[in-house]
Amino acid sequence: MANANQPTFPSKPNVKLSNPTAQKLHLKLDYDQLTNCMRCGFCLPACPTFRETGLEQESPRGRIALMKAVVDGIMEPDQPFQDQMSHCLGCRACEPACPADVKYGQLIEQARDAIEEHAEHSIPVNGLRKVLLKEMFPHQGRMKWLGRSLAFYQKSGLRKVAKGTGMMRLFPKHLREMEQILPSATGKGVVERMGTVYPAKGEAIARVALFRGCIMDVLFADTNVNTVKLLSEAGFEVVIPDEQVCCGALHAHSGELDSAKALARTNLSVFKEAGVDYIVSNAGGCGALLVEYDHLLHEDNEYHSLAKWFAPRVMDISKLLIDHGRLPAFADSSASTEDPITITYQDSCHLRNVMKSASAPRQLMRQVANVQFVEMKEADRCCGSAGIYNVTQPKMAGEILEHKMEHANRTDARYLLSSNPGCLLQMKLGVAKHGDSSRMEVMHIVDFLYERLLETK
Ligand code: SF4
Numbered sequence: 001m002a003n004a005n006q007p008t009f010p011s012k013p014n015v016k017l018s019n020p021t022a023q024k025l026h027l028k029l030d031y032d033q034l035t036n037c038m039r040c041g042f043c044l045p046a047c048p049t050f051r052e053t054g055l056e057q058e059s060p061r062g063r064i065a066l067m068k069a070v071v072d073g074i075m076e077p078d079q080p081f082q083d084q085m086s087h088c089l090g091c092r093a094c095e096p097a098c099p100a101d102v103k104y105g106q107l108i109e110q111a112r113d114a115i116e117e118h119a120e121h122s123i124p125v126n127g128l129r130k131v132l133l134k135e136m137f138p139h140q141g142r143m144k145w146l147g148r149s150l151a152f153y154q155k156s157g158l159r160k161v162a163k164g165t166g167m168m169r170l171f172p173k174h175l176r177e178m179e180q181i182l183p184s185a186t187g188k189g190v191v192e193r194m195g196t197v198y199p200a201k202g203e204a205i206a207r208v209a210l211f212r213g214c215i216m217d218v219l220f221a222d223t224n225v226n227t228v229k230l231l232s233e234a235g236f237e238v239v240i241p242d243e244q245v246c247c248g249a250l251h252a253h254s255g256e257l258d259s260a261k262a263l264a265r266t267n268l269s270v271f272k273e274a275g276v277d278y279i280v281s282n283a284g285g286c287g288a289l290l291v292e293y294d295h296l297l298h299e300d301n302e303y304h305s306l307a308k309w310f311a312p313r314v315m316d317i318s319k320l321l322i323d324h325g326r327l328p329a330f331a332d333s334s335a336s337t338e339d340p341i342t343i344t345y346q347d348s349c350h351l352r353n354v355m356k357s358a359s360a361p362r363q364l365m366r367q368v369a370n371v372q373f374v375e376m377k378e379a380d381r382c383c384g385s386a387g388i389y390n391v392t393q394p395k396m397a398g399e400i401l402e403h404k405m406e407h408a409n410r411t412d413a414r415y416l417l418s419s420n421p422g423c424l425l426q427m428k429l430g431v432a433k434h435g436d437s438s439r440m441e442v443m444h445i446v447d448f449l450y451e452r453l454l455e456t457k
């Protein structure tokens, strides 16, 4: 018999929908989550797109109401509806603000997955999605080839030719700006440089596996190398399984859930085989999907138990160092206690809102001698990077970045640190466009710490 004190949720209405996208949305959206939203609006101030526009439809509450209206058969999933689903950054700042614990991140992924099945993209967008999501990111060998090609372009003089001949003007302005701030690419990733096992310094506290990431290992390979060395200094034996693949985050956020699941299954088998205590991520965007593999595969009878083993073992490097590491001493030798250098930090949304690791990076930064950590106003607000959002939604991403840089510049920091490749690129772009590159350097927190390790190097 039903307990009278237990809340009851309305079940999904049995409506007849003729639109194929509406049918998919009806099938895929979790109705309990949709009805769980009590329209309180507590999430509105946390939402960057609502803050920028002041429009209800650009808020989490508005987007949930739109999704529910389609599932209830009240409205069609027309272009304005689909645009709203695309405008969401997926930063998930609305989740910690929600008293009803609405799983907004799951809803937006379900909505995008449903929309994508019948989406009609322009030819260039279709081509770009196919090349990136299907032909490049899932294949480590092709990513290495991309890294080598990009490195050749950057070093051989081709870049100068492309600029000099005006060829770059064929690309949209935001892509040209992004090209300018790309770090040096490489086809030589962390495994090629360090092998697949790296010993702990001193007695090993634990054996950990590095999740190297696909973009990280091409554009931030030095950071991956520094991550391994820092883990070793802190007492961890590090293994880097070479068969690991892309985490699938970009796929999940772009409506390609089946591809994300396929990548997750490969990673689960590879990391289980590695026999490790923890899986370490140095990229908030990747780590956030890795910790949710158990949800991603909750309907997969074969892999769900493996995913439940895996997910709680995933940790961001800052949290692993703080919670379990033998922390070495850090100091900035160019500064002094009387005249410290100033640093600030931009949160990775997924590290903060999904992996719940906001305090560990700050604790680490505060341990560096001769360094003064200054909290940036609204450091917890998305920078506009959000995977490939700054490529697909350049206008909104640009507005968010401009406001972000107003706060960053006010800190007067010498270094702006972050923990995710997308945030690092976006903040580099921000400093180039709205700051002073000669006074503020953008760095991964791992690189900053590794360069300030005392004694042992
Ligand atoms: S994920 Fe971010 S942008 Fe999207 S609704 Fe939530 S707070 Fe707003």
Ligand code: SF4
Binding pocket: 036, 037, 038, 039, 040, 041, 042, 043, 044, 060, 061, 064, 094, 097, 098, 099, 100, 101, 102
């Ligand atoms: S805070 Fe949660 S319950 Fe309130 S409107 Fe936002 S999503 Fe709905």
